[in-house]
Amino acid sequence: MKKSIQSTVYVIFVIVTFITLAKSFMVYENPFSFYENPLVWLALIGFVLVVVLKEVVNVLAIKRATELQNEKDGIVPEPSNAWIQKLLKSWTKAKAIEEEQEIVLDHDYDGIRELDNSLPPWWIYMFYATIIFAVVYLVRFEVLDGDNQVVEYNKAVAEAKAALNKYKATAKDLITAENVTLLTDAKDLSRGRAVFNLNCASCHQKDGGGSIGPNLTDEYWILGGGIKNVFATISNGGRDGKGMIAWDKTLKTADIAKVASYVLTLQGTTPTVAKAPQGEIWTEE
Known part of the structure; x- marks a missing residue:
């Protein structure tokens, strides 16, 4: 109730x-x-x-x-984890302590006796698997002359480069040293001057006359002039160990293109203090 x-x-x-x-x-x-x-x-x-x-x-x-x-x-139910115990027993062939007398060997070493245990099935199956793997590996790489790790790596690198080149060829607004063009719009050059004054003037002076860095107003260039070379130099950095750092991790490619275009507008100007020429005269091809 x-x-x-x-x-x-x-x-x-x-x-x-x-x-x-x-x-x-x-x-x-x-x-x-x-x-x-x-x-x-x-x-x-x-x-x-x-x-x-x-x-x-x-x-x-x-x-x-x-x-x-x-x-x-008076019913004794089977424990809930009985299936786990059965699985372990089938995969180890372990004998219970009460049954060890059946597999005790006759020899005795100072009271120490040995059990004649058989190898557990999991170990035997893994051993057979290694044999099969070895045979397949031998046939694949020694008999059929399959690609080794070096060849596979080179193929993967080649495929990645091909995919990258395809992306560069089809991607919009992707600026590289190969496709960069000289910018002449006043807005782009104004942005380039602002980025130059913030990041580059400390080494090249605001008027481009040069200080730690070379003079940007003359016709001499260490790594080549022109928009493509200047863009590549800003992106990748100058000479190893003593040149300008690479700015591609700090500046956007669009800003690098604008800075490179602004740098080229400094050609032929008269800085307050002009550093001596460095590099070689560069002429447009």
Whole structure:
């Protein structure tokens, strides 16, 4: 009688709570917004927890009742992890301590006796697998002359370079030393001057006369003049160990193109203090 009353109360609670929550969700404009309806969501979460906990209690009660009945009937159920024990036994062929007498060898060394255990199946199967692998490897790379690691690496590098070149050829707005063009728009040159003053003037002076870095106003160039060479020099850096750092990790390629174009506008100007020429005279081909 007591259980029937509890079940009836529980069913009524579930039905009433569900209807109440449903109507609460229908009232709000955004019923699934947690920030607008936190209390409704908390009530929903509480309702779900009550239902789940009730079912867990039922399962535990049934399990306990089954155990008591088995004890009463003298039934010893198989442990839940029995399948694991069977699997381990089949894969190790391990003998229980009570059965070790069957595999004890006759010889005795100062009271130490040896068990005649057989190799575990998992070890044997792995050994067979290594033999099969060795045969396949021998045929693949020695008989059929398959590609070794060096050849595979070179092929992968070649494929990556081909994919990169294809991307460069089709990608829009990708500026490289091969496709860069001289910019003449006033807005681009203004941006180039701003970037130059911020990053380059400390070594080349604002007027390009040169200080630590070379003079940018004369016709002498260490790594070549022209928009492509200047762009490449700014991107990749100057001479190893004593030249300018590479700016491709700091500046965007679009800004490098604008700086390179601005640098070329300094050609032929008269700086306040001009550093002696460095490099060789460069002429456009």
